Amino acid sequence: NYGFIPQTFCDNRIAELARSKADKAISGGDGDPLDILVLSEHHIPRGDIILKARPIGGFCLIDDGEADDKIIAVLKGDKVFEQYHEISQLPTGILERFEHYFLTYKSLPDAPNICEIAYSYSREESH
Known part of the structure; x- marks a missing residue:
C-alpha cells in the first residue's frame, strides 16, 4: 500500500541529509509530501486515505537528482507484519521488491535509469 504522509514535505533538509550520507550531488527535495509504503x-x-501506521525505516531514493525518500511502515494492529519493528528485520524478498519497483518504475526502454537508492535507514531516522 503506497501513499503519502499528510503535512510533511520532502524539502532541502531531506536533501542535505541525503547529500551528507550518500556523498552525491542532490539538487534538493522533490517538493512533495513524504511517500510511505504501509505493510x-x-x-x-x-479511498481510505487516513490510517495508523508505525514507521520501521525507509530508504533514500534519488530520482533524477532529487531526494525522494520512501518511509516503510507497518499498519498498526496488523497480525502478519506487527512483529517487525526495524527495516532490517524484514525478509530480504520484501525489500528487494520495493527496490526493484522504485529503481524501474520510471524506466523507459533504451534510456538510462534516472532513479537510484542511495541508502536505507532505521526506524529512528524515519521519525
Missing part, C-alpha cells in the same frame, strides 16, 4: 495483510482501498 499490511489487508487490502486498503484507494
